Structures are given as C-alpha cells and as structure tokens.
Amino acid sequence: MSEKFRWGVIGCGQIAPKFFQALENTGEGGVVAAASKSMHRAKRLQKKVGIEHVYGSYEEMLEREKLDAVYIATSHNFHYENAKLCLNYGLPVLIEKAFTRNQKEAEEVVDLAGQKNLFCMEAMWTRFNPATVKIRELIAEGAIGEVKHLKADFCVKMQPSIKTMPWNRMYSPRLAGGALLDLGVYSIAYAQMVFGQRPVRVSSSTQMAWTGVDKTSEYHFEYPGGRRADLSSSFVEERPRVAVITGTRGIIRVPHFPGADQLTITRPGRAPETIECEPNGFEHEIREVHRCLREGRIESPIMPLNETVEIMRTMDALRAQWGMKYPGE
Ligand SMILES: NC(=O)c1ccc[n+]([C@@H]2O[C@H](COP(=O)([O-])OP(=O)(O)OC[C@H]3O[C@@H](n4cnc5c(N)ncnc54)[C@H](OP(=O)(O)O)[C@@H]3O)[C@@H](O)[C@H]2O)c1
Incomplete structure (x- = not known):
C-alpha cells in the first residue's frame, strides 16, 4: 500500500469531479488516473480537475497504473461488469449507488470480492455523514425508545428535455434509470439502517415515465412488531427531503436527510x-x-455488503410489483 492512496476512477461523468475533490480534501490520497469509454470524456475530466493520466479504455488503465482502489462512477447498468473487471485485476472497489441493477448481480459482485479477498463497498456516502452517525448513536442508546416509524422522501424535480430522455441516465431503461435506483435507494438504505433489517412486507404504487422507468413512487414497508416505513422517490416532483424517525419515547427530525448537517x-x-x-x-x-484498507478489512462494518444486497432485494421486490424490468434482465 502506498503512503497516500492511489485511486483510479472508472466513468468520467458528472459525479467523478466531486469524488476527485473530496479525495483531495481528505489529504489521504488522490485520483492518479481515470478511464472512460470515450477518450473525449476522459480528457474533459482531466481538463476540469487535472488528473495525471486518462485513458479511453478501462483495461488499459488497470494494466498500466499502480492503483490501491477504484471508484466506479458509471451509470447503474455498468456497475456489475465494471466491478467484476476491477476485482479480477485484483483491485478493491468503491461502487456508486445503486450498487448494481438487481440482487443477483449484487450477490455475484459480493461473492467475487469475497473469493478474491478484496475490499468492496457501495458508495452510500450518506451513511458516513456525521449527522447520520449521531442518529445511529441516539437510536442505539435508546434516546427515542424503540423506533416505530420512519418517513423519508427523496423527491427532486429534474426534467431533461423530452428529446434527450431516452439517453438520459435517469430516464433510460438501458442505463438502469428510474427514481427508485437513483434516489429511492437512499431512503431504502436509511430504512435498512434505522430498522436493522429488510421489511417483511412491501406495498407500493408508481407512475412510469414514457421511457419505461419509474418517475414517482410511494412505498410502504412493514417490519415485525408493527413497525413501518413510508418512503417515496420522484424526479418529477419536489418534496421536502425530510426524514422523521418516530420512537416510543421521542422523535428525530432530519431536514434534508441525504446530506444532513443537523x-x-x-x-x-x-x-x-x-x-x-x-x-x-x-x-x-x-x-x-482508507481505514478499512489500512486494517486489511474486506468490507465496512458501517455499510456492510449484506445490507447492500438486502437493499437490492427490496428494490427488486418493488420493481416486480411495477412489472418493471431492465433490458437484458
Ligand atoms: N453520491 C451521489 O451524490 C451521486 C450523485 C449523482 C450520481 N451518483 C451516482 O454516480 C453514478 C454516475 O452518475 P453521473 O451523474 O456521474 O452519471 P453520468 O454523468 O450520466 O454518467 C457517468 C458515466 O456513465 C457512463 N454513461 C452514462 N451514460 C451513458 C450512455 N448513454 N452510454 C454509455 N455510457 C454512459 C459513462 O461512462 P464512461 O465515461 O466510462 O464511458 C459516463 O461518463 C451513478 O451510479 C449515480 O447514481 C451519485
């Protein structure tokens, strides 16, 4: 392991520069190389943030660079093949949400990471924010008693032009789009964290975009002991991104829960x-x-892989209720 962590990035789109900057901010490492299917996109990213080496082929980057880890920042449909590629090159991976398109793909990636004894984690950044850490502490110490109910909406209006919709990451079935995998995944991961298990019953309603992905959905989860979660995701309507966790002895309100500071x-x-x-x-x-890599861990105890698989299982159950399949599934 190098003194500072040497990262590679796969996928030179919108989120890649944010990761680059955050990694710089940690002072613990840097992005030394990035790769895209398009050299033009790779060079555009290089111009924007100043990465040393860029490649128009993932394999070339993985062969030529000495990396400690790879951040996978492609559209959802590619995460499975990109993660397997990196693991087969012997590299730890941090995979953007949604981890894969479905549970089956998630399990295969997790199994491969286990076989290779390599670190693997879903980039569920919200889980590590100090406010979220505080919430876990409060719940664990019984500050609000037993958690009975969670309300969490992640609904953001972001309408691309109708002409570009079929190629838009959010709207394209081919790119495994839809508000569920893009935004709902945060609420579902939150429910998984708050209740510490997957729901035993799931009911839902959805409205589909003309492209064939979910655009607005409500979902209701039931847990043993009459505990419940009411969640929603949308990219056509705006709602306050508030989470409300109700316990038998108190309530925690989290304004803007995906990126909470308070x-x-x-x-x-x-x-x-x-x-x-x-x-x-x-x-x-x-x-x-970095902590996990230094300690030789192959998964994070804070965002463990079995939770990622459970989140994918829950999203599969919702999509099954909506009759929504991605091409090739
Ligand atoms: N954590 C967060 O706050 C956050 C925020 C936004 C997004 N994300 C996640 O980050 C990932 C990337 O999101 P993004 O907004 O950066 O996506 P994006 O800019 O639309 O695309 C990212 C990359 O995916 C591939 N891609 C996208 N559309 C494609 C197409 N039509 N054909 C072929 N390849 C295509 C390209 O990879 P190549 O360059 O390698 O060809 C592209 O550079 C997703 O998993 C998303 O859910 C996370």
Missing part, C-alpha cells in the same frame, strides 16, 4: 434539542474506505 430531537416534557453536526460530504465515506 437534526432535532423532540422528547415528551423536554424542549426540542437541535444538534448541529460537522458538514456532510464524500470525505467521510472515503476515509472509511
């Missing part, structure tokens, strides 16, 4: 208490990857 806890007979936390950002998840 939370408010309300308990009977006490004034509401607002807790300010350190700023959110990709830096926290990146430091976790």
Whole structure:
C-alpha cells in the first residue's frame, strides 16, 4: 500500500469531479488516473480537475497504473461488469449507488470480492455523514425508545428535455434509470439502517415515465412488531427531503436527510434539542474506505455488503410489483 492512496476512477461523468475533490480534501490520497469509454470524456475530466493520466479504455488503465482502489462512477447498468473487471485485476472497489441493477448481480459482485479477498463497498456516502452517525448513536442508546416509524422522501424535480430522455441516465431503461435506483435507494438504505433489517412486507404504487422507468413512487414497508416505513422517490416532483424517525419515547427530525448537517430531537416534557453536526460530504465515506484498507478489512462494518444486497432485494421486490424490468434482465 502506498503512503497516500492511489485511486483510479472508472466513468468520467458528472459525479467523478466531486469524488476527485473530496479525495483531495481528505489529504489521504488522490485520483492518479481515470478511464472512460470515450477518450473525449476522459480528457474533459482531466481538463476540469487535472488528473495525471486518462485513458479511453478501462483495461488499459488497470494494466498500466499502480492503483490501491477504484471508484466506479458509471451509470447503474455498468456497475456489475465494471466491478467484476476491477476485482479480477485484483483491485478493491468503491461502487456508486445503486450498487448494481438487481440482487443477483449484487450477490455475484459480493461473492467475487469475497473469493478474491478484496475490499468492496457501495458508495452510500450518506451513511458516513456525521449527522447520520449521531442518529445511529441516539437510536442505539435508546434516546427515542424503540423506533416505530420512519418517513423519508427523496423527491427532486429534474426534467431533461423530452428529446434527450431516452439517453438520459435517469430516464433510460438501458442505463438502469428510474427514481427508485437513483434516489429511492437512499431512503431504502436509511430504512435498512434505522430498522436493522429488510421489511417483511412491501406495498407500493408508481407512475412510469414514457421511457419505461419509474418517475414517482410511494412505498410502504412493514417490519415485525408493527413497525413501518413510508418512503417515496420522484424526479418529477419536489418534496421536502425530510426524514422523521418516530420512537416510543421521542422523535428525530432530519431536514434534508441525504446530506444532513443537523437534526432535532423532540422528547415528551423536554424542549426540542437541535444538534448541529460537522458538514456532510464524500470525505467521510472515503476515509472509511482508507481505514478499512489500512486494517486489511474486506468490507465496512458501517455499510456492510449484506445490507447492500438486502437493499437490492427490496428494490427488486418493488420493481416486480411495477412489472418493471431492465433490458437484458
Ligand atoms: N453520491 C451521489 O451524490 C451521486 C450523485 C449523482 C450520481 N451518483 C451516482 O454516480 C453514478 C454516475 O452518475 P453521473 O451523474 O456521474 O452519471 P453520468 O454523468 O450520466 O454518467 C457517468 C458515466 O456513465 C457512463 N454513461 C452514462 N451514460 C451513458 C450512455 N448513454 N452510454 C454509455 N455510457 C454512459 C459513462 O461512462 P464512461 O465515461 O466510462 O464511458 C459516463 O461518463 C451513478 O451510479 C449515480 O447514481 C451519485
């Protein structure tokens, strides 16, 4: 392992520069190379952030560069093949959400990482934000009693022009688009964290975009003991991105839960208490990857792979209710 972590990036799209900057901010490593299917995209990223080496082929980057880890930042449909490629080159991977298109692909990636004894994690950055860490602590110490209910909406209006929709990452079935895999995955991961298990019953309703992916959906999860989660995702309507966790002895409200810096806890007979936390950002998840690599761990105890697989299983169940399949599934 190098003194500073040497990262490669696969996928030179919109999120790649954000990762590049966050990694720089950690002071623990840097992106030394990036690869795209298109040399033009790779060079555009290089111009924007100043990466040393860029490639128009993933394999060429993996062969020529001495890397400690690879960040996979392609559209959802490619995560499975990109992750397997890197693992087969003997490299640890941080894979953007949604981890893969479905549970089966997720299990194959997880199995391969296990066989190769290599670190693998879903880039569920929200899980590592200080406010989220604080929420886990509060729940674990019983600050709001037993959690009975979660409400979490992730609905953002972002309408591309109708002409470009079939090629847009969000709208394209071929690219495994849809609001569920793009935004709903955060709410579902939140529910998985709050309840510590997958739901035993799932019901839902959805509206589909003309391209064949979900654009607005509501889903209701049931857990043993009458506990419930009511979640939604949309990329055609805007809703407050608030999470409300209701326990038997109090309520935690998290404004803008995917990137929270603050939370408010309300308990009977006490004034509401607002807790300010350190700023959110990709830096926290990146430091976790580095910590795991230094300690020789092949998965993070904070975002373990079995949870990623459960999240994919829940999303498969929702898509099955909607009769929604991606091409080639
Ligand atoms: N954590 C977050 O806050 C956050 C925010 C936004 C997105 N994301 C996740 O990050 C990943 C990438 O998102 P993005 O917004 O960066 O996506 P993007 O800019 O649309 O595309 C990323 C890359 O995916 C491949 N790709 C996209 N559309 C393609 C097409 N039509 N044909 C062939 N390849 C295509 C390309 O890879 P190559 O360059 O290698 O060819 C492209 O550079 C997704 O998993 C997304 O869910 C995370």
